[in-house]
Amino acid sequence: MEAPLAESEHEPFKSTSFNDLLEIEDGHFWFEERNKLIGWAIRKFFPAAKTFLEIGCGTAFVLRDVVRRFPEMRCSAIEYFDEGVEAARRRLPDVPIETGDARALDDKWAGTDLVGSFDVLEHIPEDEAVLREIHRVLKPG
Template identity: 40%
Template sequence: MIRCLSCSSTFPTSGNSEICPDCGWEPHTIEGITAYAPEFAGGGGGFQPEYFEDLAALEASNFWFRSRNKLIQVMLRRFCPNFGSFLEVGCGTGYVLSGIRRLNSHAAIAGSDIFMAGLKFAVERLPSARLMQMDARSVPFVEEFDVVGAFDVIEHINEDELVLEQLHGALKENGTLIVTVPQHRWLWSTLDDYSHHFRRYTEAELRRKVEAAGFEIIRNTSFVTVLLPLMAISRLARRNKPVETIDVRSELQLSPVFNSILGLLLACEIALIKVGVSLPVGGSRLLVARKR
């Protein structure tokens, strides 16, 4: 179902039409992509739009992005192996969605981002997916998806509790939410400022906000645990450095040997999580929840 962003009535889609039968509202189109929040499509905070070009070039080979993809897929196989529809909020360049597409080629795959800069790369990666420009604080769907994912997204949004409520509404009955976020406030550094983070979460804060939005948590664990000492040293060393010194490309472009070693270490963590181990600390946290 579509929720009209003008009068809030709900209505089914009819072919490719999303015109509200009550008030005549319909979304904009930008470069062939449906735009539900066109006023934010070019920028406006929360992320650096120019960062997407570096991501598109480097994330497929970077140990962290590869490992996070594997972990997300482990959760999908475990908790919703037969999902028929999936929405990723904040899909960026489409890297995560491309992995989910390979995992389940029959599912209806959708991705949204507030910035057109990322969606341009996602269109190339996923020509058959339903891609849209959207503000996660105002989701125009009601009981539409089996699974909704937000991977390192809600920390970029001041109104994270509102976003979680919106994602709850977009899920079908007993639908599944999968979220990853950066963790531990003491790891805050210039890199968080550069990334436009509003917060790094504690386990208690994330759990409280997800449950308040109407979810029942079914899996909750840290990851990037084994690398936490390295993260702490790196973050603390740059805590007082100016944002202008951040070079994203150098952050992501590691030597092949070092990149492989870090990937192997995270593969060990994923193996533990897969068999049910919950890691207490780590640079990131993953949470899986069901819509109540």
């Protein structure tokens, strides 16, 4: 099964897709079950995580679930597209969500306990650069 609205390998994500996503995410099998799996994985493998950064948060559907499941965790996000930042801030007005480029993360993210990026890397030709940046900002260990 493929994620809804998925593009082919390294095809750019269309900024016009955010309104479509907002309409279909809530209650959609793919998105709901993926969130359950992400929550399970965080609890099982990263129980001590105190900070979470989502890269490419889109409409903040995943981030909203992380915030709900882990209220003690300081969550924040970056999104490349202004349309996505707007949608995410509507969904989570009290969570820091900024415009940012995953290929060059701001140094302020250094020391983050946990970084997530869901359905994002396949849209970025420089995916290895993104992975290096994630490694750079993650807290050692």
